Amino acid sequence: MSIGSSSSETLAEYVASQDTLVREAAEALPHQFSQCTYPLGHLRQAVYLCLTCPEARGICSACSIACHTDHEQIELFPKRNFRCDCSTEAIAHPCSLHTTAEPVNLSNRYGQNFQALFCRCKRPYDAATEKETMIQCLACEDWFHESCCNLRERPNSQNLHPENEDHDPSGDAVSEVSIDLPPALIGPEDYDAFVCGGCVSRIPTLQKYAGTRGCLMVIRDEPTSLWKAFQDIHTDNSDLLEVSLIPEESNNRLTGNKRALSPTAVIDSTIKRPRLSPIAASSIVSCIAPTPNTTAQKVIGDLTSMIDPSLALGTGDVFLTDGFRDRWCRCFSCLSDLELRPYLLEAEETYEPPEDPDSALSLEELGLRALSRLPRERAIDGIHAFNAMRDDLVQYLRPFAQEGKIVDETDVRNFFDRLLEEKRASREHQP
């Protein structure tokens, strides 16, 4: 959409067509972006990387809109335990929301995403050219290409309809990728969470469960074979979880610590186990984690020793199916590993900015209509700036309404030109 093509409209017609636009705008930007999250401390929140600012640091969504308005940015999506660095000395560009200069956040983790690199292939992300869906690792929160997880071939341009190449400038094309690709070996509906192989090899519990039921992997039998989704259904322990039995007293007390990762370890299915509920944990003394799957153990073992990754039989990634958090063994050994990574035990909350009480704008808010006609980069100029601008625009349009005059594109354009002029002038006057 752009200002221009449409013919003149009366203000009444303007008002009549408001409804949908108001609703759409409220849905697109329903939140208040007037407060930096810095004072809230470390949170799981959407993080943005500003590419214009030279510092490879993350900023909160409010700052991405209010402080780095004209800057090129990429959204990194949620990062846990993250504190906005816009207002700290880490970023030279001043924060307009939290104006006290704060010390650098030392505990923010700045991985490769902050170099604008993603996945194990370490490629940069470009919304305009990226054709693949990417999957976020639950543990490291990096993003992975489906093809890099061997879920499907890396798509080339022939896979796509021409219109998919014709990206609108909004950068919204991200969600439209993969439309014409063959289905992935494991689709988004097949699993609840993804953990990359690198993380699996650092998390003992996941190593243990990899390739067992509900913990899918993508493997191949030989370097020349096709990739396939894999889970060993014989290692299912869910029936054990269902059975309600009297707690076993003596013999198994020690086995919890001793369960080896060896593929030959065998579960004695005759051992009586207490009923397991997600919360009742401490009472479990014997480990009921499934027998580690031999194939999976080999794949994970190879991750560190394999010389040529193109010969690997898998990446070690796991796809955890629905309810996975309720299925872990919670014996002392398993639980103490899980507790180091609380996100494996409880779904995390991700901070969202407060709802904007003004987002259900009244029909007379003509500014919104004008805003919706601007290119998205300008539209995203921020609800913050917009709120101020909207008042000005309503002011500007009021005489038109009072006199029943026609508002045409030139009027709207004049308003924005004047606004830009004022903005430029005020910048030049700054020291």
Ligand SMILES: [Zn+2]
């Ligand atoms: Zn911020």
Ligand SMILES: [Zn+2]
């Ligand atoms: Zn910036």
Ligand SMILES: [Zn+2]
């Ligand atoms: Zn800021």
Ligand SMILES: [Zn+2]
């Ligand atoms: Zn990749």
Ligand SMILES: [Zn+2]
């Ligand atoms: Zn990971």
Ligand SMILES: [Zn+2]
């Ligand atoms: Zn256990």
